[in-house]
Amino acid sequence: FVGSNADFLKGVVAMNGLPADDRIEVCFAGRSNVGKSSLINALTGRKGLARASNTPGRTQEINFFTLTESHYLVDLPGYGFANAPLAVVEKWQRLLKQYLQGRVGLRRAFVLIDSRHGVKDVDEEIMSLLDSAAVTFQVVMTKADKVKEKDRAKIMDQVRSKLSKHPAAFPEIVLTSSEKGDGIPTLRALIANLI
Numbered sequence: 001f002v003g004s005n006a007d008f009l010k011g012v013v014a015m016n017g018l019p020a021d022d023r024i025e026v027c028f029a030g031r032s033n034v035g036k037s038s039l040i041n042a043l044t045g046r047k048g049l050a051r052a053s054n055t056p057g058r059t060q061e062i063n064f065f066t067l068t069e070s071h072y073l074v075d076l077p078g079y080g081f082a083n084a085p086l087a088v089v090e091k092w093q094r095l096l097k098q099y100l101q102g103r104v105g106l107r108r109a110f111v112l113i114d115s116r117h118g119v120k121d122v123d124e125e126i127m128s129l130l131d132s133a134a135v136t137f138q139v140v141m142t143k144a145d146k147v148k149e150k151d152r153a154k155i156m157d158q159v160r161s162k163l164s165k166h167p168a169a170f171p172e173i174v175l176t177s178s179e180k181g182d183g184i185p186t187l188r189a190l191i192a193n194l195i
């Protein structure tokens with residue numbers, strides 16, 4: 001039921017804009033361009049639901065999507081812009097921290113990692129934030145279709161070794177391609193089980 005009933009609710013730029021914390025939710029985090037919008041669109045079966053190709057100025061919102069009457073899917077702003085102004089980064093970090101620490105209904109965070117690049121320092125910063133907020137997170141590898149199988153093993157080893165240092169990390173990694181549809185049913189089932 002993660003499917004086509006999903007709809008955009010609102011974009012939030014400050015804590016006081018958050019919808020009431022009275023639903024169960026899962027959230028998605030990832031570096032900009034990791035393929036987060038494409039994944040959310042593939043998951044919900046609604047092309048164009050999450051805006052693809054965000055620009056730096058438009059990424060500071062936490063976007064809430066309704067999955068059902070009692071469930072949200074939450075799209076956290078993409079991070080890791082090379083040339084984002086410090087003030088923007090700090091504002092984003094503050095909002096993110098407040099959201100993660102305060103959200104009772106939040107069941108799990110999905111941290112998206114590009115299959116070609118593995119875990120970068122900015123990803124680890126998010127993972128540490130999730131550790132300290134005690135939010136269980138699970139890694140979703142994106143763009144699997146872009147990596148040859150023999151190169152994939154090396155990246156996955158790197159990801160596993162990074163995850164082993166994070167107490168809030170869920171060990172199972174989900175490999176996906178929004179382009180080809182690989183892993184999408186698995187991820188849908190996972191979310192359905194959580195909510």
Ligand code: GDP
Pocket residue numbers: 030031032033034035036037038039051052053054078142143144145146176177178179180
């Ligand atoms: P976001 O910034 O994280 O929301 O990333 P987008 O969803 O906008 O994707 C960034 C770019 O990667 C776009 O050009 C997408 O078409 C491309 N992309 C996303 N997912 C996949 C995938 O699974 N396979 C391939 N080959 N390209 C993808």
